[in-house]
Amino acid sequence: MGKVSEPKLGDKREHIAYFTMEVGISHHIPTYSGGLGILAGDLLKSYADLRIPIVGVTLLSEKGYFYQKVDSEGNQVEQPVRWTPSDFMTLLPNIVSLDIEGRTVKIRAWKLVVKGGLGGQDIPIFFLDTNVDGNSDYDRTLTSFLYGGDRAYRLAQEMVLGIGGVRMLEELGYFINKYHMNEGHASLLIVELVKKTSLLLKDTKVGSESWNEVVGIVKDKCVFTTHTPVAAGHDRFDVQLFRKITNNQVPEALLQGAIHEELVNMTLFALNHSKYVNGVAKMHGEVTKEMFPGYTINAITNGIHSGTWASPPFKRIFDKYIPGWSADPFSLRYAMTIPKEDLWSAHLEAKKILMDEINQRTNLGFQISRFTIGYARRFTAYKRPDLILFDLERIKKVAEKVGDIQIVFAGKAHSQDTTGKGIIKKVYQIAKSINSQNCKVKIVFLDHYDMRLANILVAGCDVWLNTPQRPYEASGTSGMKAALNGVPQLSTLDGWWLEGHIENLTGWSLGPHPSDPGFKEDYDPGDEANDLYVKLEKVIVPAFYGNQEKWVDIMKHCIALNGSFFNTHRMAEQYIANAYLD
Missing domain, CATH: 3.40.50.2000 (Glycogen Phosphorylase B;)
Incomplete structure (x- = not known):
């Protein structure tokens, strides 16, 4: 039949x-x-x-x-x-x-x-x-x-x-x-x-x-x-x-x-x-x-849906220089033609929105001029939200040497994920401790993570951090949202980042490369944390503070290469x- x-x-x-x-x-x-x-x-x-x-x-x-909600102890x-x-x-x-x-x-x-x-x-x-x-x-x-x-x-x-x-x-x-x-x-x-x-x-x-x-x-x-x-x-x-x-x-x-x-x-x-x-x-x-x-x-x-995740400042410059971008996100490849001063102004406007959100909630005095790292997603063990905090003295020394560092965390743990909840508490308590010290690092954990806060975060940071344990990140999309807003990603090579990463052009990698003999083997988290600190000290933070023209060029490539391709229209x-x- x-x-x-x-x-x-x-x-x-x-x-x-x-x-x-x-x-x-x-x-x-x-x-x-x-x-x-x-x-x-x-x-x-x-x-x-x-x-x-x-x-x-x-x-x-x-x-x-x-x-x-996160209480005063980080629970x-x-x-x-x-x-x-x-x-x-x-x-x-x-x-x-x-x-x-x-x-x-x-x-x-x-x-x-x-x-x-x-x-x-x-x-x-x-x-x-x-x-x-x-x-x-x-x-x-x-x-x-x-x-x-x-x-x-x-x-x-x-x-x-x-x-x-x-x-x-x-x-x-x-x-x-x-x-x-x-x-x-x-x-x-x-x-x-x-x-x-x-x-x-x-x-x-x-x-x-x-x-x-x-x-x-x-x-x-x-x-x-x-x-x-x-x-x-x-x-x-x-x-x-x-x-x-x-x-x-x-x-x-x-x-x-x-x-x-x-x-x-x-x-x-x-x-x-x-x-x-x-x-x-x-x-x-x-x-x-x-x-x-x-x-x-x-x-x-x-x-990602480009029209949803482009922040208001970037929507305005896209409308001005790339008419029709929301109906045809592939046209974002023309972001290379956006004047650098306009792109940087849009970024500063988006960053001010994030700084205002943080300071209204915490009164910590986060500043637009300071290099800001963002990490926001579900808190669970394999995503390793706390990898950047592996060696606190090391991250403080990096900031002392090359410039102030602000780190923003957000994300929920599943109600039954006690390990994930423990990581939130750890991050919260470390932030509390380090913010009480006279050092060049500030850390904040923002609770009530939702789409509104995510939109502010992905556009308002200078670098988007992603540190999953390979090969457990199926794709990930927060870095795509950041890229759409000209924010480069620093990430282990897993999920979508294996396709979107071009070193020093769309962001930076952590840990082994697929061409390395040990790529599929377990990699010591201490080694990956060291890679992270080295990239921050030798490459990323100096570029942010010392070479704005190069930084804005990276922002353009994030939009033109990754923003134009990693979208739900495609x-x-x-x-x-x-x-x-x-």
Whole structure:
């Protein structure tokens, strides 16, 4: 039996569906925890700009991830986020339901419209919500907390996203040609697609020719993006718990190859049933192949939405010298023609915004004229936020020798990541100590990290620091945001930086180079810290204080080379060409 006839990409009835556990559209809508959600929001914005027929599906997370406070001892305190969905979204009357552990759980949806830029079109994102009359008190909370609760809660959330999301799109009248799963959280949509497709064919008994055809049809519809080379980042559920929560609705034949050591691996489940699979940087694609041998893993390097992450001062000079840059970020390669004095003035304006933010919060007296390093992202062990603080006496000596250094930290640790919380406390207490000394180094940790603060940080620093342990950084995007605003990166060679790094032109590297014999081996953190101090003392800080013309030339190259390429417009076009079109 042949495939069911369906419209091709471009048919007015046809859409792509992008499923993601979290999405970051605005700091006012706290339905994101970090890079995964920000990336999803940026990509959906580019799809709107490019007039791609797509819909987003996510969870409402009505109590957000968490509001971060850091107390006087440096302890992270998680507080509920208070926001009102009706201020930003429209509640739809449609209701669908699904079976979770034998209970009927009702789901409604809120619709948020993402407006495309000049020449673009509006696209919807549907936020699924189980806080519905008739649901149990527990089930009403399933869309309350992003990444909250125990394993049973998480699996129930993934059922709402995957199975409930497909049912809601059908209820709303969408014809979906491709289902893009942003991480394994959404992979249970495969179960619903198999069920739906089975109704179109006869004799779909498991193992039959017709069953195999159903599975093949579903696979042709599915695209899967994996984001982490860290084993703990791949969702796995005890097989007995899985069967209990799903109420045995998942055919065992679908789970073949996804169960290992009595755990259902949601990444393997998605890999087994997706026609196109990709990692999020070239190196990450290779690492993923090693993690999951036997699968075809492609690579589409992440990017950022230029219109979102260019700071106001840089938007103004881009508008003046590169008209149309936000609709065509590739045109940012013409940043080389921007007068140096205008670029430097824009940087100082962006830096003043950051200095004002710091001084209003802390009264530490951070100054625009002083060399400023920024570090902001999730605080967890493999990202090594504290590497620059490895030898405090050394960093103080560097500042004494070549000039004042200001370091700005920000970022959240997962509520259950005690190691990450410990690093925040360590950084906070070191900052407290060093700021009380009469030295040329100042350090600050800014709490309540969100999209608003991130926007200020990536544009307002002089150098962006990134120190992950190789090869655990899948991509990273904060350095791309910095580059868009003319801020060079100092980073270990991992993730996207292997593609964006040109020494002394777009930034600087730490640790071994891929051509070095020991690149894939463990590298002593003390050696990498030493590399960091040497680069600061011998190259970076002297250039900042002593050669402004050279520094601004580096800023231009950051924008022209990295800002023009590492964007979600390019990503979107790659997904269309490689993943969505048959």
